[in-house]
Amino acid sequence: MKKNIPSISDSELQVMKLIWKKNPITSDEIINGLSEKMSWNPQTIKTFITRLVKKKAISYNRLGRNYLYYPVVTQKEYLKVENKSFLQKIYDGAVDRLVYNFIEQEDLSEEDINKLQKMLDNKKKDSTKNK
Amino acid sequence: MKKNIPSISDSELQVMKLIWKKNPITSDEIINGLSEKMSWNPQTIKTFITRLVKKKAISYNRLGRNYLYYPVVTQKEYLKVENKSFLQKIYDGAVDRLVYNFIEQEDLSEEDINKLQKMLDNKKKDSTKNK
């Protein structure tokens, strides 16, 4: 069964990214990893952590006086949902237009292009096979 | 000079899409086009229109007792900004990963694939030429 993933705000996402990277992680580590980079007050970061717990995007285990946080929502799940909703919201579901725009708009290295072409080749083989 | 484009909420975006499609457009047409599809109360749609005007995303000219709305922010500008911020927010700026994921995750027709491959070919030619 697919679980409904909670909405995660932009700031909260920054916290999630760290938790996905290092799991489990203490609030201290999260604060160290973000307060400078984002110029956030440590208290602010704690608020985001608390909200993520409340939203069930993360959870924790006690370790002495502090907590060890770990993700409940996986990055994969999250990515999938965000991708879909962006695709829908901005491109009304037209993947080709989306991909087209990003390839046009952004810079891709030659290796990137080659990699993507290879992927498209495989994709094509698959689709002709299963038709 | 690049103008700062205002933030446009999800609901407001639905209104923008209509205004981009038919320009100029009356509030009546907007309401007709959206109230059912989104099951929004007409009053709600009027709020979105008002807010878009306040944000300077759209503007209007009087026509008798009602207004003719037109976009101030173009769809192109908007797309560009949204693309960039999505890319940054979700993929930390890695276009190749983004494109990769969408190609993997979504369904592409064979024509789509061919089109994209052609585009990548051109892209590659460009990049080798200007290096």
Next chain:
DNA sequence: ATTTCAAATCTACAAGTGTAAACTAAGAAA
């Protein structure tokens, strides 16, 4: 056992958003 310290929790507040009712004013109808 008592004090201290800081991690976690609670409270706060403005701006933005979804949602819509109430009000106003200016054409349209009579």
Next chain:
DNA sequence: TTTCTTAGTTTACACTTGTAGATTTGAAAT
């Protein structure tokens, strides 16, 4: 000209988000 409609404007309210100070509480130190 007076009245009626109704497009547009104002007001409202709860929830989310960014931002962070104040308070509590339980482990650590003495």
